[in-house]
Amino acid sequence: MVDLSVEIAGIRLKNPVLMASGCFSYGEEACEIYDISLLGGVITKSLTYLPREGHPPPKVVETDSGMLNAIGLSNVGIDNFISEKLPFLRKHDTACIVSIAGSTVDEYVRMTDRLADCRGIAAIEANISCPNVEEGGLEFGAYLEPAGRVIKEIKKHARQPVIAKLSPNVTDIVEIARAVEDNGADAVSLINTLVGAVIDIDKRVFKLSNKFGGLSGPAIKPVALAMVYKVANAVKVPVIGMGGISTADDAVQFILAGASAVEVGTACFIDPLAPLKIIEGLQEYLVEHNEKSINDIIGKVNRR
């Protein structure tokens, strides 16, 4: 039997496949379809301090090999999450990672404080890279000083490991990764979506109400893979890779590039069982290649 378990920032994951934030809600819906305890972990929809409605429709549009979304961080807010959603997630044997997205450093800190005494939270993923809100979000992830500062403040208050989720919409993602590492991030996850737009040529309007949205799906996979490889070779903390991962083949590529775990997102819109199929496929890959543990292939892409 091959070993799929990995350890990231002190968190033991039974396998390296996690559900990406925004593609899992808070778990109740997926649980109607399959046993979420089979997953290595789950990342909640990004939470804000107060509940958020988000952008008006249209919020999504299909693109070539992907989709563009401008959900606008619709979420129940940190307190409702803790009282209504967390007890449900806690019942399942999977690492629960809570994503937070503030519009100020203070908001990130207040949310971190609210989570500090909660049982059943494996880690905090600081979403410093949401492209869909006017203030905060991307601003933190886009520049070195704010990215470092927000992670530093979260770390001062966090009782759980902190994962910084990075934006690809920057000049050099490696510099941002180094900045959050220097400020105490226990791991980095990348990439968030790429900013994009689609125009309806008959109506001559942007198809999304927000004009711009975040591009995800297979279209962004090569971009994500290159960034994961670069970052994994530049930082010491573990890297969680994501961006268009739909199959075990994709997941293996990210792991060979240096990701210790992967997040699956848009693929679940096509097939809710995609993460389970990826887990099975990873097992098969290890067997076929005579590897005992997934850890033995992390970052093991050969030089040509």
Added chain:
Amino acid sequence: MFRVYGSGTAQMALRNVGESIHLFGPLGNRFDRLDGSKEIIMVAGGVGLPPLYFLAKIFINNGMAPGKIRFIAGAKNRSEHLNEPGLNDLGLKPIVCTDDGSQGLKGTAVDILKAELSVRNEPLIYSCGPNAMLKEVDHLVIEHNLSGYLSLEALMPCGYGICSGCAVKVHPPTDRGPTDDNKAYHLKRVCIDGPVFRTGEVIWD
């Protein structure tokens, strides 16, 4: 029964009879069962007809007299009209109409609904069809102080409630506390909070 709308339905249309497909469902809510003994008007537009046909069938199989249901079956034109013969088999005598008059009466399903509302006694309205039609049906229902149910259309990335991509604007609950973005609307997901909404619930653009 579906209409070719985008690339997904275009691919579905290429399938042949006898081929097997993966189907994920059933998803979402359903029309509420009939409350009381009210008269019913069903307003079907285009491919919105089949769900209402099945609803009428359930009502009639559960003992409702077919004469209590007025079934309005509208479409743009003759080629888009579904002509469900089962409606007659149920004893419904549907009012068939098309926008261009190429089949049945000339006029939209909403035009027919307007005329029906003037002769019916506080009917309950059930409607399924394009959102532009549902919006008009909704306005008529509110104007006449009636109630009913609307089954909405939306593009759905996931279909099972996780992405919020198909959300529509509804009136915020009265007990909604402070929010981060102070929107005048609340959002509900068509895929699992719907597709059926109460009349007066949706905020139309």
